Amino acid sequence: MSRTEQNGAGRRRPPTIHDVAREAGVSRGTVSRVLNGGHNVSPAALEAVQSAIRRTGYTVNRHARSLITGRSDSVAFLLTEPQERFFEDPNFNVLLRGCTAALAAHDIPLLLMIAGTEAERRRNMRYIAGHVDGVLLVSSHSGDPVAAQLHEAGVPLVACGKPLGQGSRVSYVAADDRNGARDMVRFLHGSGRRRIATVTGPLDTPGGVDRLAGYRETLTECGLPVDEALIVPGDYSRAGGEAAAALLLERAPDVDAVFVASDLMAQGVLSTLERAGRRVPQDVAVGGFDDSPAALSARPELTTVRQPWDRISAEMVRVLLAQIGGEDPAAVILPTELVRRDSA
Amino acid sequence: MSRTEQNGAGRRRPPTIHDVAREAGVSRGTVSRVLNGGHNVSPAALEAVQSAIRRTGYTVNRHARSLITGRSDSVAFLLTEPQERFFEDPNFNVLLRGCTAALAAHDIPLLLMIAGTEAERRRNMRYIAGHVDGVLLVSSHSGDPVAAQLHEAGVPLVACGKPLGQGSRVSYVAADDRNGARDMVRFLHGSGRRRIATVTGPLDTPGGVDRLAGYRETLTECGLPVDEALIVPGDYSRAGGEAAAALLLERAPDVDAVFVASDLMAQGVLSTLERAGRRVPQDVAVGGFDDSPAALSARPELTTVRQPWDRISAEMVRVLLAQIGGEDPAAVILPTELVRRDSA
DNA sequence: AAAGGCGCTGTGAGCGTTCACAGTAGAGAA
DNA sequence: TTCTCTACTGTGAACGCTCACAGCGCCTTT
Numbered sequence: 213m214s215r216t217e218q219n220g221a222g223r224r225r226p227p228t229i230h231d232v233a234r235e236a237g238v239s240r241g242t243v244s245r246v247l248n249g250g251h252n253v254s255p256a257a258l259e260a261v262q263s264a265i266r267r268t269g270y271t272v273n274r275h276a277r278s279l280i281t282g283r284s285d286s287v288a289f290l291l292t293e294p295q296e297r298f299f300e301d302p303n304f305n306v307l308l309r310g311c312t313a314a315l316a317a318h319d320i321p322l323l324l325m326i327a328g329t330e331a332e333r334r335r336n337m338r339y340i341a342g343h344v345d346g347v348l349l350v351s352s353h354s355g356d357p358v359a360a361q362l363h364e365a366g367v368p369l370v371a372c373g374k375p376l377g378q379g380s381r382v383s384y385v386a387a388d389d390r391n392g393a394r395d396m397v398r399f400l401h402g403s404g405r406r407r408i409a410t411v412t413g414p415l416d417t418p419g420g421v422d423r424l425a426g427y428r429e430t431l432t433e434c435g436l437p438v439d440e441a442l443i444v445p446g447d448y449s450r451a452g453g454e455a456a457a458a459l460l461l462e463r464a465p466d467v468d469a470v471f472v473a474s475d476l477m478a479q480g481v482l483s484t485l486e487r488a489g490r491r492v493p494q495d496v497a498v499g500g501f502d503d504s505p506a507a508l509s510a511r512p513e514l515t516t517v518r519q520p521w522d523r524i525s526a527e528m529v530r531v532l533l534a535q536i537g538g539e540d541p542a543a544v545i546l547p548t549e550l551v552r553r554d555s556a
Numbered sequence: 557m558s559r560t561e562q563n564g565a566g567r568r569r570p571p572t573i574h575d576v577a578r579e580a581g582v583s584r585g586t587v588s589r590v591l592n593g594g595h596n597v598s599p600a601a602l603e604a605v606q607s608a609i610r611r612t613g614y615t616v617n618r619h620a621r622s623l624i625t626g627r628s629d630s631v632a633f634l635l636t637e638p639q640e641r642f643f644e645d646p647n648f649n650v651l652l653r654g655c656t657a658a659l660a661a662h663d664i665p666l667l668l669m670i671a672g673t674e675a676e677r678r679r680n681m682r683y684i685a686g687h688v689d690g691v692l693l694v695s696s697h698s699g700d701p702v703a704a705q706l707h708e709a710g711v712p713l714v715a716c717g718k719p720l721g722q723g724s725r726v727s728y729v730a731a732d733d734r735n736g737a738r739d740m741v742r743f744l745h746g747s748g749r750r751r752i753a754t755v756t757g758p759l760d761t762p763g764g765v766d767r768l769a770g771y772r773e774t775l776t777e778c779g780l781p782v783d784e785a786l787i788v789p790g791d792y793s794r795a796g797g798e799a800a801a802a803l804l805l806e807r808a809p810d811v812d813a814v815f816v817a818s819d820l821m822a823q824g825v826l827s828t829l830e831r832a833g834r835r836v837p838q839d840v841a842v843g844g845f846d847d848s849p850a851a852l853s854a855r856p857e858l859t860t861v862r863q864p865w866d867r868i869s870a871e872m873v874r875v876l877l878a879q880i881g882g883e884d885p886a887a888v889i890l891p892t893e894l895v896r897r898d899s900a
Numbered sequence: 901a902a903a904g905g906c907g908c909t910g911t912g913a914g915c916g917t918t919c920a921c922a923g924t925a926g927a928g929a930a
Numbered sequence: 931t932t933c934t935c936t937a938c939t940g941t942g943a944a945c946g947c948t949c950a951c952a953g954c955g956c957c958t959t960t
Contacts, residue, residue: 226686228946239910244948252908271686275622276946280915284619289668305649312670316679323665324633326656335660342570342615450853479853486855509794509823509853572916583940588918596938620916624945 227268236264247272287315287532288323288344290336292351292358301448301476302504303521304350307372310525311348318533322348333358341365346532348372368535370528374418374543383541385527389419392517392548393426396471396499399515399550401434405469405497409442411456411481413473423473423501442467446477453480461488468496469556475500475507478514482555497556512554520546571612580608591616631659631876632667632688634680636695636702645792645820646848647865648694651716654869655692662877666692677702685709690876692716712879714872718762718887727885729871733763736861736892737770740815740843743859743894745778749813749841753786755800755825757817767817767845786811790821797824805832812840813900819844819851822858826899841900856898864890 233243238257245253246261253261264270278284289311291304312322323344327333337358340347346368349359359375363382371384400408410427413420424443431438441463444456453472457480460467472478478500482492490496492512500507500516507514527544535541577587582601589597590605597605608614622628633655635648656666667688671677681702684691690712693703703719707726715728744752754771757764768787775782785807788800797816801824804811816822822844826836834840836856844851844860851858871888879885 229948230946240947241910241949242908245909248948254908257908271682273623273946274687275619275628276915277948278619278915279617279623279917279946280948282915286667302646308668309670312668313676316670316676319679319683321667321669321683323630324652324656324668325665326653326660332657332660335663338615339663339665343618483855506853509850511827511855574916584917585919585940586938589939592918598938601938617916620945621918622945623916623947624918626945 226273227270228273229270231268232261232264232270235268236260284343284345285319286321286323286344287346287348287529288325288336288340289348290325290327290340290350290358292327292333292349292356302506303502303519306504306521307350307525310522311529314526314529318529320345320533327358337361340367346370346536348528348532349375351375368532370532370535372524372528376416376418376421381541383531383535383543385524385531385544385546386418387519387524387548388545389422389548390426390429392501392519392550393423393471393473394430395548395550396501396517397427397430398434400469400471400497400499400556401430401436403497403556406436407439407442407464407467408436408469408471409444409460409464409467411444411446411453411460411470411472411477413446413448413477415445420473423471427471439464446473448474448477450476450480453477454484455480457481457484457488461485461490469499470496471499471501473501475502475504475510475514475516478516478555479506479510482510482512482514493554493556499556503551507551507553510555515553515556516551518549518551520548570617571614572617573614575612576605576608576614579612580604628687628689629663630665630667630688631690631692631873632669632680632684633692634669634671634684634694634702636671636677636693636700646850647846647863650848650865651694651869654866655873658870658873662873664689664877671702681705684711690714690880692872692876693719695719712876714876714879716868716872720760720762720765725885727875727879727887729868729875729888729890730762731863731868731892732889733766733892734770734773736845736863736894737767737815737817738774739892739894740845740861741771741774742778743896744813744815744841744843744900745774745780747841747900750780751786751808751811752780752813752815753788753804753808753811755788755790755797755804755814755816755821757790757792757821759789764817767815771815783808790817792818792821794820794824797821798828799824801825801828801832805829805834813843814840815843815845817845819846819848819854819858819860822860822899823850823854826854826856826858837898837900843900847895851895851897854899859897859900860895862893862895864892 229240229243233240237260242253242257243261245251246258250258274285289308315322325336327336347362349369349371351358359371359382362369369382371382373386374384375382397408412424415421428438444460446452446456470481472481478498481498485492485496492498500514503516503518507516523546531542531544573584573587577584582605586597586601587605589595590602594602618629633652659666669680671680691706693713693715695702703715703726706713713726715726717730718728719726741752754768756768759765772782788804790796790800814825816825822842825842829836829840836842844858847860847862851860867890875886875888
């Protein structure tokens with residue numbers, strides 16, 4: 213009966229550190245020490261407290277703890293992309309999942325915040341300052357002032373992808389876009405292609421810039437001329453890929469390979485090429501970038517450059533936690549990998 | 557100089573309710589009343605406090621508030637699907653975005669928790685009890701005990717999709733799967749198809765069961781026999797769709813339409829059909845379900861049944877907040893809509 | 901034998917709020 | 931005038947935790 217009243221549907225107030233202390237026959241202080249690493253606690257007391265915790269089903273009240281420590285033991289995942297891209301891009305799923313899991317291993321919950329509109333951005337900024345220990349930032353457009361604002365406010369911060377524009381020392385983790393692009397172009401060249409075009413990403417994103425740079429360099433390196441007619445701007449979207457391919461076919465009908473800066477755009481390119489009667493890969497080879505699920509759902513399946521999203525998320529969390537712990541900002545660049553399938 | 561020290565990079569401790577009270581020339585109590593609705597506060601005091609808040613840049617310390625109120629003013633989005641589905645299914649993005657936005661409007665942050673493994677599940681359960689005001693649950697498999705556990709623990713809870721199996725009164729929001737399926741089958745029949753097959757979802761999910769039920773009913777209603785050879789089980793994955801279609805062609809080569817219980821599976825069906833030399837929609841009409849981005853990236857573009865994800869997320873949040881506010885659990889079923897494209 | 905150090909323990913204070921209560925002043929009713 | 935009621939205001943006491951400090955034995959050293 214009293215048991216039922218304590219644990220049953222009655223929703224009794226949860227046990228506190230006092231209850232545990234009484235149950236274990238020690239003081240609050242000792243329980244607290246056990247909770248925070250167990251230093252300077254005798255083996256007997258340690259055992260007594262741990263057993264009492266188990267018996268009472270005690271869980272630390274994080275609000276009370278945060279109130280005094282000033283830490284919140286939580287982290288925000290902040291997305292400042294316009295929402296469309298979030299929907300379309302399957303990479304975010306992987307990234308989000310990875311970050312959640314990596315944080316969970318440290319018992320740190322992830323707060324998801326999306327700042328599409330200006331109002332949302334303001335709200336999130338207000339929330340973050342003082343309510344969150346650090347921020348995992350996903351925002352590639354250089355016009356985005358969020359990174360600078362957070363950095364200035366002294367909030368520990370790790371960006372996914374190199375924050376373009378500002379020279380300020382903010383941490384980031386990124387795939388090696390430039391070398392990934394080089395691998396792909398080198399591969400296309402190696403398979404005999406000579407009129408290699410590219411559909412770029414937005415040129416106000418580091419990915420867009422670096423992949424294009426890799427493309428240019430490799431062409432020169434291979435002794436091919438860099439023909440500006442073969443360089444078509446894209447926006448990472450499927451529709452953008454379709455339009456870019458149409459423009460490309462018009463400007464350079466003799467194209468025999470396209471390096472597309474994202475898989476989603478590559479899908480669009482494939483679709484335009486098909487409608488134009490070009491066979492892939494026989495007439496035109498198509499190389500993507502990301503190795504997202506879109507690469508597998510494309511027909512033919514995409515030869516692409518794999519971004520190591522699992523490692524990226526793990527590194528982002530590692531760097532962020534280190535920074536929260538007082539270490540200096542850091543930049544991490546992770547290698548990509550060429551994945552051969554059917555489109556090139 | 558003193559200003560700089562207070563607001564600059566020095567990271568002074570943030571203003572508290574005391575600072576605001578002093579600045580406004582009132583007491584803590586009055587400031588608190590302003591913060592919580594402003595009842596029983598004179599216009600003069602209200603104005604003074606609001607101005608003081610603006611001048612000091614005060615933000616309420618949610619930890620302190622939570623400590624005394626017992627509320628956390630946060631909500632968990634709990635995903636107990638095995639991770640693969642989360643990655644593949646573009647619907648989750650829309651749902652997640654919708655929930656985040658709807659909660660943000662109430663200034664409530666969303667904690668993302670993923671419980672793929674048993675360890676993760678235990679950790680999350682421990683966290684949820686006492687740290688979160690309510691849970692938005694995404695988990696369709698009936699074997700999942702999480703819903704029951706949470707409900708028993710008295711945690712306000714809204715499931716996405718009807719929790720199968722347990723009769724317990726837990727809130728949920730779902731699309732009208734049965735009627736959606738009926739609309740599609742009726743449409744296929746109306747366009748002259750007579751050998752209408754179906755690839756089902758997993759039959760331990762409510763969506764799988766109800767869509768199949770709608771299929772069966774409508775066939776009978778249209779005076780068509782229900783041929784068990786035309787009913788092939790699927791698993792909501794693209795690969796599952798490919799396999800199901802292969803099996804179907806073997807069992808019933810004369811099939812002239814397929815109602816597929818998800819767009820992703822429909823992509824797989826399309827791909828198998830193409831390889832088998834069947835033209836879509838001329839030889840075989842294909843209808844999907846979800847109207848996810850996958851429907852648009854399919855070739856031909858999928859005729860499908862649109863699930864109102866934006867409304868689903870909004871309703872989930874509404875029902876959850878109502879329940880946190882003390883109202884009774886509720887079930888909400890939202891209508892679907894047939895979207896005509898090229899595959900049927 | 902006294903002094904010093906070390907390992908362990910308990911205690912008080914305080915983190916920033918909200919809530920219940922008590923108190924004040926002014927308006928209206930008797 | 932006096933009383934009551936209402937609208938507003940201020941004050942102490944929590945909420946559950948961590949942290950700094952002081953105290954107490956006990957072992958080692960001089």
